[in-house]
Amino acid sequence: MEAIQSLLIGWDITPTIAKYLALSIMVLLIGIICIIANILSKKVVIRLITHYVTQSKFPRASIVLKRKVFDKLSHIVPAIIMYYFSATLPAYQMVIEKGAVTYILVVGLMVVSALLTTVNDIYQTYDISKIKPIKGYIQVVNIVVMILGGILVISNLMGENPLILLSGIGALSAVLMLVFRDSLLGLVAGIQLAANDMVRVGDWIEMPKYGANGNIIDISLNTVSVQNFDKTITSVPSYALISDSFINWRGMESSGGRRIKRSILIDTNSITLCTETMLEKYKQIHYLKDVITDTEKEIADYNTKFEKYEENRVNGRSLTNIGVFRTYINQYLKHHPGINQNMTLLVRQLPPSEHGLPIEIYAFTNDIKWDVYESIQSDIFDHLLAVVHEFELKVFQNPSGNDIKDLLSETKKKTVRYKSVG
Template structure:
């Protein structure tokens, strides 16, 4: 700066104005130098490094490039220049040096963090990573490095040794843990939630303990906000998602299919063997014609081979209306345009209950939208309720008030009829 000052005095400028202009020229020079070096680093050096990395046969260095380790490292160059020229400003040298050092530390933390993430990515390419993952250890190292970096920055601002600051923090750790308990729990929970990809904004979660059933709209340090389907907002502590159980429906949304798991309850009194008339009727049903024909042949061969006495239907094998109806339900679902054929699809018989015999449909729709899912499910059961009587099956239903009223009316009619007969 003295050289610039002397040159300006030679031109006969005022000494006070000369000081100001010398400072401004030097600042401008440093700024231009930083811009030029940054441009050279990013446009020339990084391009050369990128070209070398992308054109060699080594795979792991591509990960370093993707994680932008070299890009972030380039930010150190301008800070070094500013630190080098800080001595030309004696009045502000300490402030400039501290600022440059803090910037270098921050860039160093960013580079280290990117390198650790790249290291984890490289490790995941090996088969051993599936057995012994190191992501948790990487995260612990990242947290430790950021804490140490923060301590070094604070110590640099205070002009003290970092070890002195560490000893002071150790004495206050108990108080800090007590005062910032919720924040620390939220911080740890937030790191775990993000690291394990447990929840994201937009996920549909269910957490009955907090009456939460809806989409996540915000994830902060201490809370997770859920907008329920009735448009109310439930706020859940972040650490509750770690300590308590909850259901995340993201898997269903990603799979592209939504499960139907619902039963028809058949009145057991209506279950019976199929008669010849019933079998001929079932043959006219499009989905069952081939099934009935093949089953008849299979049953006839079995009974003939084992010399079954068919005078009693208990002997041998025979078709039942419940079995044929179950087969029809299965074929019907296999041909339904709204049911996914790539996912689990079955019709199963559950254990009988006091409400009859449950025939459960376990299948997945090929559309996860709520309204479409409900429409597909309703259409299926509308049809099955309507066709069950065609198989001479009754859907179980507890007697209602109307049933009792009709029964009483019938009973009263019979009593009145008997009374008239006796009178006559």
């Protein structure tokens, strides 16, 4: 700048004006150089890097471009130029240097943050990321880097040693613990969740306390995001998965079977002992012919031990229509193509109640897809509800408005008939 000022004075310009003109010219030159350097770095260097990355044999390298790591890095170039040219402006050298260093530190933090995000993005392209996510750890590292970067920026502006500021953090530890409470709890929870393989991205979890019932789409430092089946998103605190109970349906999905646990309520008034006519009718059912024949032989052998059986059927064993129906359901499920035959299959009676006698099906489908599971379950109960009357049984249901209306109508007819006879 002194050379420019001397040149201006040589042109018969007063020293005061020459001083300010020299300063303006120097600032303008530095600005032009910074603009040219910025254009070169963005239009030339960045384009060359982009071309090299896109042509490389590593497809994941494009993620670096997506996060604009090199674009952010290019912003450092003008600041470096300003830093080295600050010596030409002695009166403002310290201010320019501090400003340039601060800018470089801020841009550097942005670059580091983008790099950490890039590392997580690249890691997520591997299958292991669903089992061992690292997003929480990346966020912790990012927070630490930002804190250290903030200390460096403040120490640079204050002109103090960063270690002096670091020594003062001890006095603020209680405040920091309060500010970063969720982050610290999330970090500990994330380590435990990963170590014990409690949840993964894609797991179906159910947590009624937080209204979560769906698939995990993201596991971060502080929250676990769950996409519910109605497409809403529920955010559950990471530490809640450690401190509270939840259901993870991964076991069901990995087993290859989905449970059916549903009952048919039978009217107990329709339960009766089977007659010969009923048994002959049941033998015409494909799944029951051999079973009934074998059971009849077993019952006949048993009843020969009791002489009084001929006097009253109560004294011996007999087939019942509810028992035959239960056997039919069991055989029907054993031959059903949608039922997993390698898993538990039960047809059982539950304790009778005021709603009748529950006949419960406890079985597993061989497909875990929701729509397929519901289709198989519906087909089974459609069939059973349609054939239950073939066994002289009635399904229990509470009286409806039409039932009461018919009952009143029938009562009215009987009353009129009674009066006419009287």
